[in-house]
Amino acid sequence: MTTTNRLSWKDVRDEIHDAILSGRYGPGDRLPRDADIAEEMKCARSTVQRAMQDLSDSGLVERRRKGGTRVRAHPVTRATLDIPITRREVEQKGGRYGHQLIRRTQMDAPRSVMATFELTEPRPMLRVEALHLSDGRPYIFEDRWISLDTVPEMIDLDLTTQSANEWLVLNKPYNRCDLRFYAISADAQLAEVLDTAPGAALFVIERTTWTDSAPITTVKAITAPGYQLLTRS
Incomplete structure (x- = not known):
């Protein structure tokens, strides 16, 4: 993952998303802790948490209390729609x-x-x-x-x-x-x-x-x- 100043949660989400799609993290793999990702990417932990929540909502990862975050073994693909201008x-x-x-x-x-x-x-x-x-x-x-x-x-x-x-x-x-x-x-x-x-x-x-x-x-x-x-x- 690259290091960028003042990353938004969408930037963090896209970095993690790309790491999963590239095969760096495969189905069932545990992702680094939110705190470790925040330190590596030089952003707030809350920014990472927001990014992870979006990945979870989209069906790509699974988050469990005290169990960390894992790439879903069978990812659920969902299309997302932003409200357009x-x-x-x-x-x-x-x-x-x-x-x-x-x-x-x-x-x-x-x-x-x-x-x-x-x-x-x-x-x-x-x-x-x-x-x-x-x-x-x-x-x-x-x-x-x-x-x-x-x-x-x-x-x-x-x-x-x-x-x-x-x-x-x-x-x-x-x-x-x-x-x-x-x-x-x-x-x-x-x-x-x-x-x-x-x-x-x-x-x-x-x-x-x-x-x-x-x-x-x-x-x-x-x-x-x-x-x-x-x-x-």
Whole structure:
């Protein structure tokens, strides 16, 4: 493992991940103690612990109290998805990004949103409907609810100049995310917004995030026909 100053937990995770994939540590092998790795890589022990937890969550290593950390004998491969900034996603594909705020409405959450957020009492929410564009064409339509208890700053933000997606990714970290994928058929309204035929198959990415038990946002990102999702682990 290489030595680098001010390593983040992701740097440490990637170093250990590479050591496992290269065969330095094989299935069933015990990894060095967290304290030894921290000393070798000149970082905090808490940084190593965070890196190890992520490797454990991804199914590559197994951690046991007083038993240390071992490479799993039969690693479980899991794909991981970071919440993307749609502007960057479009630009990385070579497209010209655009954004249209369709509607923003402040109201108490309806029952369906309360259930998604695991709430029992109505809370003030901001509903934001917006369209992301690629080269002037519909790319993703977002129907988003934002908790104003958790994110009161959203009340005063100009969502015509920066999308709610981008602001939240950059400014509101989360520690829990529920993610669902499914398909729907375009009704007349969605067909018009996404410039497609009624009845067309549409891919939906539904995300809900919390910080501890406080809900942040829940969004249905409905993609235009032809959208492709790629994840790397």
